[in-house]
Amino acid sequence: MQLLRAVFLRLTTTAITLLGVAVIVFVVIRVVPGNPIAMMLPPGATEVDIARLTAQYGLDRSIPEQFFIWAGGVLRGDFGVSITSRQPVLDLVLGRLPATLELSIMALVIACILGGIAALTGTRARDTGGEAAIDIANGVALSVPDFLWGLVLVLLFGVLWPVFHISGRVTPSLDLPFVTNFYAFEALLRLRFDLWADIISHMFLPALALAIPLAAIIGQLLKQSLKETDASGLCDVGTHQRVW
Amino acid sequence: MKLNRRTLLKLSAATAALGYGLPALAQEIDELAIAYNVNLPSWDPTVGPSAVNPTIQGLYQSVFDQYILQQPDLKPAPGLLTEWGWNEDKTQVWMTVREGVTWHDGSPFNAEDVAWSLARVADPATGSPIQFVWGTLANHRVEGNKVIADVVQFDPTIFKWMYFLTGYVLPKAYYERVGAEGFEAAPIGTGPYMVDKFERNAFVRLKANANYWGGKPDFETVTIKFVTDAAARVAEVESGNSHVTPEVPYEEYDRLKTSLTGIAAPISDIGMIFLNDIDVMLDPNVRKAAAHAIDKQTIIDRLLSGYGVKIDTLETPEYDAYDPSIMVEYSPEKAIELLAASGYSVDNPVKFKIQTTKGFKPKDHEMVQAIVGLWRKVGIEAEIEVYEIAKHYELRAADQLAPAAFYNWGNSVGDPTTSTGFAMFGPSPHSVWDGQDLIEMIGPLWGEQDEAKRIAGWKAVSAKIAEDALVIPLLQYVQPILSAPGVLVTPHASGALLPHLMKRA
Numbered sequence: 229m230q231l232l233r234a235v236f237l238r239l240t241t242t243a244i245t246l247l248g249v250a251v252i253v254f255v256v257i258r259v260v261p262g263n264p265i266a267m268m269l270p271p272g273a274t275e276v277d278i279a280r281l282t283a284q285y286g287l288d289r290s291i292p293e294q295f296f297i298w299a300g301g302v303l304r305g306d307f308g309v310s311i312t313s314r315q316p317v318l319d320l321v322l323g324r325l326p327a328t329l330e331l332s333i334m335a336l337v338i339a340c341i342l343g344g345i346a347a348l349t350g351t352r353a354r355d356t357g358g359e360a361a362i363d364i365a366n367g368v369a370l371s372v373p374d375f376l377w378g379l380v381l382v383l384l385f386g387v388l389w390p391v392f393h394i395s396g397r398v399t400p401s402l403d404l405p406f407v408t409n410f411y412a413f414e415a416l417l418r419l420r421f422d423l424w425a426d427i428i429s430h431m432f433l434p435a436l437a438l439a440i441p442l443a444a445i446i447g448q449l450l451k452q453s454l455k456e457t458d459a460s461g462l463c464d465v466g467t468h469q470r471v472w
Numbered sequence: 473m474k475l476n477r478r479t480l481l482k483l484s485a486a487t488a489a490l491g492y493g494l495p496a497l498a499q500e501i502d503e504l505a506i507a508y509n510v511n512l513p514s515w516d517p518t519v520g521p522s523a524v525n526p527t528i529q530g531l532y533q534s535v536f537d538q539y540i541l542q543q544p545d546l547k548p549a550p551g552l553l554t555e556w557g558w559n560e561d562k563t564q565v566w567m568t569v570r571e572g573v574t575w576h577d578g579s580p581f582n583a584e585d586v587a588w589s590l591a592r593v594a595d596p597a598t599g600s601p602i603q604f605v606w607g608t609l610a611n612h613r614v615e616g617n618k619v620i621a622d623v624v625q626f627d628p629t630i631f632k633w634m635y636f637l638t639g640y641v642l643p644k645a646y647y648e649r650v651g652a653e654g655f656e657a658a659p660i661g662t663g664p665y666m667v668d669k670f671e672r673n674a675f676v677r678l679k680a681n682a683n684y685w686g687g688k689p690d691f692e693t694v695t696i697k698f699v700t701d702a703a704a705r706v707a708e709v710e711s712g713n714s715h716v717t718p719e720v721p722y723e724e725y726d727r728l729k730t731s732l733t734g735i736a737a738p739i740s741d742i743g744m745i746f747l748n749d750i751d752v753m754l755d756p757n758v759r760k761a762a763a764h765a766i767d768k769q770t771i772i773d774r775l776l777s778g779y780g781v782k783i784d785t786l787e788t789p790e791y792d793a794y795d796p797s798i799m800v801e802y803s804p805e806k807a808i809e810l811l812a813a814s815g816y817s818v819d820n821p822v823k824f825k826i827q828t829t830k831g832f833k834p835k836d837h838e839m840v841q842a843i844v845g846l847w848r849k850v851g852i853e854a855e856i857e858v859y860e861i862a863k864h865y866e867l868r869a870a871d872q873l874a875p876a877a878f879y880n881w882g883n884s885v886g887d888p889t890t891s892t893g894f895a896m897f898g899p900s901p902h903s904v905w906d907g908q909d910l911i912e913m914i915g916p917l918w919g920e921q922d923e924a925k926r927i928a929g930w931k932a933v934s935a936k937i938a939e940d941a942l943v944i945p946l947l948q949y950v951q952p953i954l955s956a957p958g959v960l961v962t963p964h965a966s967g968a969l970l971p972h973l974m975k976r977a
Contacts, residue, residue: 262862266869266901268521268601273901277604278869313513313672314520314656323672379703387711394707400675400695401503 250302254295264311285311326409327397331438334412334431338439343446350447351454362447369444378437385433393430402426501958504691504971507699507714511673515659516652517640518592519599524637526882530968531696534678535576536661537641539567539586539634541686544964544973546740546790546886552586552641552662553634562626562921565609567619573685575643576660576667587612587619588644602638605630626919628926629887636885664689664972673698678971689972696971706954715956718969722777722834725952733977736952737963738781740788741882742891743833745826745843745944746873746904752824753875757814758852759941762876763800765807765850768946771842775835781948785934786881786892788948790965793888793930798938807850821853826876827867830858833880839946840878869901877904880949884966888930889918896937905942 265281282288286297301308307317350362372380386394398404398411402423406414412431415424508531514522517532541551555568573581591612593600600606608630609621633639641662647655659667664686665678678694697714699705706724708714709732725734745762752758772780787794808817816822826844830837837858844854857874867873883891897914898906913933920926937943953969955961962973 261860261866263866263869266865267862269865269869269901273601274604274899275901278901310513312521314516314522314652315514320672382704382707386713387707390711390713394711394713395507395697395699395704396674397671400669400671400677400697401693 250299251295254298255291258291258294268311323409326411326413330410330412331431331435334428334435335438335442338435339442339446342439342443343450346443346447347450347454350451351458354455354458362451366444366447369440370448372441374437374441377440378434381433381437392433394433397427397430398423399426399430501691501715501956501976503693503695504716504959504974505708505714506694506696506969506971507705507708507717508696508969509700509702509705509717509719511698511700512670512676515656515667515670516642518589518638518642519601521601524601526637526884526967529637529884529966530964530970531676532640533663533968534665534694534696534971535659535663535667537663538636538639539589539641540631540639542635542884542964542966544962546884546965548631548635551635552581556631556634558623563623565621565623565630569617569619570685571617573662574683575646575662576681577643577646579643579645581641581643581662583614583617583619585641585644587614587621589641590619590621592642593638600638602633605633606638626921628920628923629885629889632885632887636890665694668693684972686972690975691971694971709954709956712956715959716953716961716969716974717955718951718953720952720954722779722952725779725954726777728954733955733957733959733961734952735955735961735963736779736950738788738790738948738965739951739963739967740790740884740886740965741880741949741967742783742786742788743780743836743839743878743880743946743949744786744895745946746868746877746879746895747941747943748871748873748875748877748904749906751875752822755814755822756940757810758816758822758824761807761810761816761850762847762852763941763944764803764810765846765852766843766944766946767802767846769802771839772947775838775842776947776950779950779952781950783945783948784938786895786937786943786945787888787930787934788886791883791886791888791891793892793927793934795931795934798931798935800938800941804846804850807852811851816851818849818851821848821851823853823855824876825857825874826854826878827857827859827864827874828878829861829864832861833949836878868904871904871906873904876944882967884968888927888934892930892933892937893917896933896943907942910936910942 265278265285265287268281269278286294289297298308305318307321309315310317310320313320346362346366350359353359353362382394385392393399404411404423405418405420408414412424412427415421415427510527512528512531514520517523517536522528537552539551539553540556541549543549550570552570552573553567554570556566558565567586569583569586575581590606590609592598593603594606594609596603596607605627608623608625608627610624611622613620643660646660650658662685664681664684666681667676668679669677675695675697678696680689680692682688697708699708699717702719702721705717706720706728709717710728725736728734747753747759768782772778772782781788784800785795785798789796811817811822814822826840828837828840840856844856847854854876864873864877864879881891881895893914894900894902896905896910897903898908898911910933913929913936917926917929917933920929951963951967953961953963958977960975960977962970964970964973
């Protein structure tokens with residue numbers, strides 16, 4: 229019963245949060261500078277064309293009315309049609325989501341590995357110059373924004389020493405026997421390691437650029453935690469008593 | 473050599489480096505790779521906002537043919553139409569269709585496709601953004617290999633639109649069979665290349681059309697990668713991952729043009745300062761002074777590394793109504809004199825705001841900063857406001873731009889209506905200056921049937937605009953293209969990068 233109550237509360241707060249975010253994003257987009265109709269006007273457009281386009285896209289209605297039209301569509305699973313590509317928005321987003329997820333997961337894995345190595349190395353070398361060097365490296369990694377890491381990595385491993393691909397998700401000439409857009413995952417499932425290697429070689433540099441600042445955070449926090457645990461004497465007691 | 477773990481690692485890395493991404497400089501290019509600067513949102517070149525996006529026309533022209541071919545110098549030539557014209561009293565247009573052409577699926581191209589394509593974009597229901605032009609023709613019909621249509625409203629530029637935005641022929645039978653969605657998923661045309669593979673926001677892989685009426689292209693396979701970041705495009709060609717790329721920063725172009733092949737040619741795009749008929753800009757002395765105080769050549773030389781062509785009208789030398797006699801001299805002395813006549817001086821400067829984007833066009837903000845500096849020396853104090861391009865369009869449509877606003881204007885068809893006309897005709901939502909005298913000069917030219925009189929009229933408009941400084945043209949842009957040494961690129965004055973014009977060196 230308590231569990232049900234907790235789940236219900238969580239669902240309710242989530243729904244309220246989503247609604248709030250939707251309202252804020254919707255209003256902000258309407259308020260920021262820029263008139264989409266003005267950007268779409270073809271050469272030779274007249275005031276009549278402006279009025280027609282404005283009515284066609286529902287932009288002549290009030291913002292609350294526009295919001296309810298949009299929200300109603302969202303609840304039915306209809307996120308509208310992209311003006312530029314003339315494709316359903318949901319299809320466009322879902323089409324790119326697998327690539328985003330794979331990149332994010334790869335970045336997270338790399339960040340955990342690099343951060344773990346930094347933390348363990350720093351802890352092992354505590355109170356020495358080695359720890360200071362790790363701390364400096366972490367600081368540099370954290371202070372350099374990920375887009376700058378991206379440029380550096382492109383220059384180092386894409387131009388000066390070209391070992392990785394620097395654009396795209398996969399080599400265009402490859403025939404992909406995939407049914408989903410989870411290329412890396414499906415390549416592994418199908419045991420197509422040749423395709424998997426190509427996909428990873430495209431994904432590695434952007435994933436690394438995203439991972440470096442995150443690895444610095446993980447490394448610092450984990451090193452701190454490891455040092456505190458080490459200082460508490462629990463490890464020594466455990467070793468002495470063979471707790472494990 | 474002692475082989476230990478460290479040595480082995482070094483050897484492996486070196487081997488990997490050799491094996492991976494060897495620059496194509498030293499290799500025969502089998503598959504041409506182009507790092508393109510924009511994405512392709514939609515495959516329909518005739519409807520929707522993408523159809524009027526000038527930056528993707530090169531992609532469309534690789535797969536689809538326009539009614540009339542546009543040559544690299546912007547001049548027309550027989551394409552899918554071999555002949556065209558009006559009847560004597562200009563109540564009809566006629567077009568002769570090329571024979572022996574096939575669509576990419578092997579089906580025959582014929583006059584029905586032309587008639588259907590024209591009728592389709594004339595129909596407001598299909599959402600063609602250029603319906604206001606195509607709708608001037610009606611009752612499209614086929615007579616043998618000719619297409620005839622009635623002129624509802626005479627438009628002297630109708631045939632020019634046939635090699636301009638949305639002027640593409642689509643396959644009637646195929647489109648009606650597969651529908652808009654099916655065509656979007658698997659587009660076919662009569663163009664020099666066929667779509668082999670397309671991944672949205674990533675790349676399009678093209679295969680040469682062996683039956684292309686203009687001759688099979690040199691490169692059998694072309695992959696166009698959508699690389700919107702300029703630094704990444706530079707890295708693509710420098711690493712050899714791509715063989716051609718346009719629109720790189722001029723500094724990078726200068727750095728790489730000796731190790732690669734570089735070509736920088738003027739294109740049909742103009743940098744200009746819109747002047748709004750408000751506040752101090754209503755004073756002709758202020759406008760003329762602002763125009764005379766700008767040293768355009770020095771700005772081009774210093775900020776754009778010389779990559780630009782100084783111009784004084786909205787017509788570049790390739791355009792039909794270009795008049796080389798129209799010049800606005802750089803003369804700070806004249807500017808000071810004009811301002812003094814209105815009571816302004818360096819100690820009592822005229823003040824107004826100038827708006828500009830930052831990074832939308834090469835060195836846009838830097839150019840405006842330089843101009844403001846030049847203005848300060850003659851007695852103009854301009855405050856710079858930086859905004860996004862979206863804001864510029866919004867303000868322009870609402871006629872709420874500042875007294876001065878930097879912008880660029882492309883016109884790949886070179887007709888004065890699509891540059892001077894749309895930019896300077898008051899009732900147009902694209903124009904900024906709404907002077908009645910200019911409206912009265914331009915108005916009759918829209919439907920002028922005598923071509924010589926029409927062009928002369930537009931030249932007179934350009935002269936008036938320059939004389940009264942109703943706008944300040946600055947430069948014609950130059951498009952830098954880098955290519956691997958094994959590739960010969962033919963630049964197109966429209967700015968379109970066309971793979972079928974690329975040859976092996």
